[in-house]
Structure formats: structure tokens, C-alpha cells
Amino acid sequence: MNKKIKIVLIDDHKLFREGVKRILEFEPDLEVVAEGEDGSCAPALVKKHKPDVVLMDINMQTINGVEATGTLVRSFPETRVIILSIHDDESYVSHALQTGAQGYLLKEMDADALIEAIKVVSDGGSYLHPRVTYNLVKEYRRLVRESGASLAKTGIEYEKPIHILTKRECEVLQLLAEGKSNRATAKALYISEKTVKNHVSNILQKMNATDRTQAVVEAIKRGWVEVI
DSSP states (O other), rough: OOOOOEEEEEEEOOHHHHHHHHHHHTTEEEEEEEEEGGGHHHHHHHHOOSSSEEESOOOSEEEEEEEOOOOHHHHHHTOOEEEEEEEEOOHHHHHHHTOOOOOETTTTTHHHHHHHHHHHHTTTTTOOOOOHHHHHHHHHHHHHHHTTTOHHHHTTTOOOOOOTTTTHHHHHHHHHTTTOHHHHHHHHHTHHHHHHHHHHHHHHHHHHHHHHHHHOOOOOOHTOOOOO
């Protein structure tokens, strides 16, 4: 029997916590071992329960999620934090990641995204909500344009990665860059979500990327996808 992923859930909205717990209870390999309503209780809960993943609300009254994440990363570096937020602004995301969070999810996420994020982060990867990824990519492109950088200057030529990825994998990668979720990608390509997940796994392996964001950013650098 596989070891369960232990989760501490910290959010100041009880109804939201109950909803998340209800979703996770249906997953046999996930277990919410403790919950709290403010970032100030995070260190004590982590010390006592030694979770694999902490789901942390970004907006709380006494100590917000970003501050609490910084404290946890310094005191319990083995614990991995996923920020839960209503903000998709690049500044919020960057601040959270710079503080040490390994994931950033918007609260509008579906159950599949939440479960996938927990498993990916628990396994050592990072996970960003698709729309967050798209916004970060747009910001990256803006900075490149403002800096005057170009592919001509770097010597990189635009080309589709057909020497590495299959045609279908190229299509999936493009949709990832556009911020599409697995469900939206499946709908766009008329395939199942399970097939999309398999394609994403293959893309990450072939590109030697640890997560979707890294794959998308690398694909943009190489000219493999277009993000407007």
C-alpha cells in the first residue's frame, strides 16, 4: 500500500476548507491531517503533524500566506507549500514563488487540478494554475520585448519541435502555453483528459522539464510556441 500524502490545510474560510477536505477525502492516497484558519498557526501545525504538503490561503488577517510560507520554508525546508489565491496577477505569483512556495492555485480550480497539484508538488515538482502560467509567460514576453532582445540576436531560430515531440504533443504544448487546463485541452483536441495527461508527461520527459511552467518558458525561448 502506497504511503498517504499528508496535508495541512490553512484557510480562514471554514466553508472553503470543508469543500477542499470533502474533495480530498475521495482520494485514497491523500489525507488532511490538520487544518487552521490563520498563517500564525502554520509552524505549530507543521511541527506537530509533519505534513508533505501545506495548502495555504494567501489572504488571512493576522499573518498572510506569503509571510507564513517564508517562515515554514526557513524552519521546515522539507515541507512544500501550495498557495491558494483569488489573484492571478503576476506580482502576487512572483512574490509567493520567491518566498518559497512550490505551487500557486487559483481558488476557481477544479478538483482534478487540486489533486494533480498536490501530487506533483509532493513528488518534488512545482505546479501553477494554467491561467497563472499564461500570465507569467506574457510578462516574460513583455520583458523580452522591452529589453530589445530577439531570436536573431541569440542565434535561435523559430521552429516546431517535431524532431523531439510528436505532432499531437506540439499541439498540447501550444495549448499549455495558452493557459489551457487539461480539461480545456482535451475538449479542444477532442481527446480524453487521461490522454492529455499522458501527452504532458511525455512532453516533460522529452524536454527534461520538471513542470509545465518550465516546459512552456523553455518552449517560448526556443520559438516552439506562440504566445500573444
